[in-house]
Amino acid sequence: MLKFATxxxxxxxxxxxxAIYERRSVRSYLPKTVDRxxxxxxxxxxxxxxxxxxxxxxxxxxxxxPGTLKRLSDAALKTLQxxxxxxQLPGAGSxxxxxxxxxxxxxxxxxxxxxxxxxxxxxxxxxxxxxxxxLAARAIGLGTCVVGLSVAAxxxxxxxxxxxxxxxxxxxxxxxxxxxxxxTPATGRRxxxxxxxxxxxxx
Ligand SMILES: Cc1cc2nc3c(=O)[nH]c(=O)nc-3n(C[C@H](O)[C@H](O)[C@H](O)COP(=O)(O)O)c2cc1C
Numbered sequence: 001m002l003k004f005a006t007x008x009x010x011x012x013x014x015x016x017x018x019a020i021y022e023r024r025s026v027r028s029y030l031p032k033t034v035d036r037x038x039x040x041x042x043x044x045x046x047x048x049x050x051x052x053x054x055x056x057x058x059x060x061x062x063x064x065x066p067g068t069l070k071r072l073s074d075a076a077l078k079t080l081q082x083x084x085x086x087x088q089l090p091g092a093g094s095x096x097x098x099x100x101x102x103x104x105x106x107x108x109x110x111x112x113x114x115x116x117x118x119x120x121x122x123x124x125x126x127x128x129x130x131x132x133x134x135l136a137a138r139a140i141g142l143g144t145c146v147v148g149l150s151v152a153a154x155x156x157x158x159x160x161x162x163x164x165x166x167x168x169x170x171x172x173x174x175x176x177x178x179x180x181x182x183x184t185p186a187t188g189r190r191x192x193x194x195x196x197x198x199x200x201x202x203x
Pocket of ligand 1: 023024025026027145146147148149150187
């Protein structure tokens with residue numbers, strides 16, 4: 001049975017289409033902890049994703065300790081300043097992205113999706129699980145945001161050791177989760193660019 005993120009009357013679960021169209025990257029959260037049962041719901045939704053040759057190559061780390069999140073955010077910001085290992089983000093500094101003081105926007109929960117070294121589709125599987133998780137979160141009233149800025153730090157040996165992540169595994173999708181502090185405006189999208197649409201019908 002699904003639980004909901006708000007204490008008030010449980011909202012109706014959103015339809016898949018509503019969750020897809022209403023999901024937004026949330027960067028401002030209420031200082032509330034997402035309880036374990038809700039996190040479990042999200043992990044359960046994540047692992048329903050399609051998975052190449054049914055490998056299910058994912059594993060998860062959940063961080064809800066504010067001190068650890070702050071240290072990890074600082075480590076992530078440091079990787080960006082580090083010329084040698086710096087992450088070049090196309091569009092960084094654009095209207096879509098400003099470097100924040102805390103890469104996790106003070107969210108109380110970070111879920112990291114890791115991939116096991118099981119072939120060429122591991123990254124795809126992990127990102128499909130990530131989207132499932134984010135849509136499920138939206139459906140139950142929680143906000144999420146992928147924090148790509150933290151990937152390099154999460155894959156550093158010292159963080160793998162601290163988070164008990166085996167050497168061969170790779171962090172793909174770090175996702176913050178929390179109760180949004182307000183509405184997040186839609187960012188808009190370009191029309192789908194269709195390169196070809198072959199119907200077999202003559203025109
Ligand atoms: C792979 C990936 C990495 C991202 N990394 C960050 C990030 O580090 N920080 C951030 O604030 N948003 C990040 N985002 C969120 C995007 O900025 C956001 O999805 C995009 O602007 C579209 O907005 P929307 O998600 O609200 O539709 C990331 C998204 C993806 C897919």
